Amino acid sequence: MKLLFVSDSFKGSLSSDETAELLERAAHEVFGPCACSGVPVADGGEGTTEAVVKAVGGSLCEVAVHGPLTEPVTASYGVLDERRAIIEMAAASGLPMVPSELRNPLNTTTYGVGELIAHALDAGFDEVTVALGGSATNDGGMGCLRALGVRFFDEEGAELAGTGADLERVARIDTSGLHPRVAQARIVAMCDVDNPLCGPDGATHTFGPQKGATPSIEERLECGMCNYRDVIVRDLGVDPDQIAGSGAAGGLGAALSVFLHAQLKSGIQTVLDLIDFDARLEGVSLVVTGEGRTDWQSCHGKVMQGVGERCQAQGVPAIGLCGSLGTGALQILDHGIESLMVTENAPMTLEEALGNVRELYLEAAVRMFRLVRVGMRMGSDR
Numbered sequence: 001m002k003l004l005f006v007s008d009s010f011k012g013s014l015s016s017d018e019t020a021e022l023l024e025r026a027a028h029e030v031f032g033p034c035a036c037s038g039v040p041v042a043d044g045g046e047g048t049t050e051a052v053v054k055a056v057g058g059s060l061c062e063v064a065v066h067g068p069l070t071e072p073v074t075a076s077y078g079v080l081d082e083r084r085a086i087i088e089m090a091a092a093s094g095l096p097m098v099p100s101e102l103r104n105p106l107n108t109t110t111y112g113v114g115e116l117i118a119h120a121l122d123a124g125f126d127e128v129t130v131a132l133g134g135s136a137t138n139d140g141g142m143g144c145l146r147a148l149g150v151r152f153f154d155e156e157g158a159e160l161a162g163t164g165a166d167l168e169r170v171a172r173i174d175t176s177g178l179h180p181r182v183a184q185a186r187i188v189a190m191c192d193v194d195n196p197l198c199g200p201d202g203a204t205h206t207f208g209p210q211k212g213a214t215p216s217i218e219e220r221l222e223c224g225m226c227n228y229r230d231v232i233v234r235d236l237g238v239d240p241d242q243i244a245g246s247g248a249a250g251g252l253g254a255a256l257s258v259f260l261h262a263q264l265k266s267g268i269q270t271v272l273d274l275i276d277f278d279a280r281l282e283g284v285s286l287v288v289t290g291e292g293r294t295d296w297q298s299c300h301g302k303v304m305q306g307v308g309e310r311c312q313a314q315g316v317p318a319i320g321l322c323g324s325l326g327t328g329a330l331q332i333l334d335h336g337i338e339s340l341m342v343t344e345n346a347p348m349t350l351e352e353a354l355g356n357v358r359e360l361y362l363e364a365a366v367r368m369f370r371l372v373r374v375g376m377r378m379g380s381d382r
Helices: 016-031 048-056 111-122 142-147 164-169 180-184 203-207 215-236 248-260 267-274 303-313 329-335 350-355 357-381
Strands: 002-005 035-038 059-066 072-079 084-088 127-131 151-153 172-174 186-190 263-265 286-289 318-322 337-342
Touching: 002 016, 016 035, 016 357, 048 059, 048 072, 048 084, 048 267, 059 111, 072 111, 084 111, 111 127, 111 142, 111 180, 127 267, 142 151, 142 248, 164 215, 172 215, 186 248, 186 267, 203 215, 203 248, 215 248, 248 263, 263 267, 267 303, 286 303, 286 357, 303 318, 303 329, 318 357, 329 337, 337 357, 350 357
Parallel strands: 002 035, 002 286, 084 127, 127 186, 186 263, 286 318, 318 337
Antiparallel strands: 059 072, 072 084, 151 172
């Protein structure tokens, strides 16, 4: 028997690695000696770089860049092998980097993200994956593009810095200085939203308020984003609003897609490809996955959905061990997950569950594997 453990982290309590450790202890308690392995995963949000680097035995590269308010910061990206690098845009332009009292997407920029991409290209990587979650920005990706050599000008010919406030001033775009290695590189953007750049479902109206945009700021940003879109259509002949996901990360999805010809892909599917997950399923008897809370959102680009569908395609059974279940949790059963169990063993508060998370998880894993053992016995009796 060969078991593979592929859980997302339980936010604020258990890491992906810790779930694998506890599952292995439980499996040995129930089955005795058996082959167990764990692989850390994430869905393209926070922690994706760390999970992928650990899964493939890669390393981190630290770079001095500019943060979302142009302050000097040190950010890291992942080196997977001699050709591949992975970047979390939140490492350079993430919302937690901006103090709550300073959150205003008119003032933030993705310049540091462009600096990370440029560093990876200069280092010789020709396949660069960018995770788009967790941004503090709504600059249409202008800052990122500036760091890669694209120049933006207003009507008087003054060059723009590339913040959200500059969207309304863009009158001309010059791509002649775009980093030369972009043309030889394959850029992939992890994106699990299909929002367009502009409109009621666009970057500004959907995500702006959580980044500090008041109604008046939101209206100004939306007008600016529409201007930015129109200049792109005029100068480049591409309408970003026709690209699903162009509104991701405050419009960084549009910048990467239009200017860098990036492919926008599901976060978890990209992660599973990067860690060669399908090959890891060879000879596996059972996969255990899970997450802190399973509900209807789990079927929309989350770890359990991606793992379950890959397992189903290869005929490998997969079950989920989760912290709790919410509305629509059983929808995940339509995505290759055979059954679900929860760690809670009695009514309890969230604080109690988090305070005893390791003990609860281990106990639930033992219960789960004992049920698996019953199924094995029933199968052998036929």
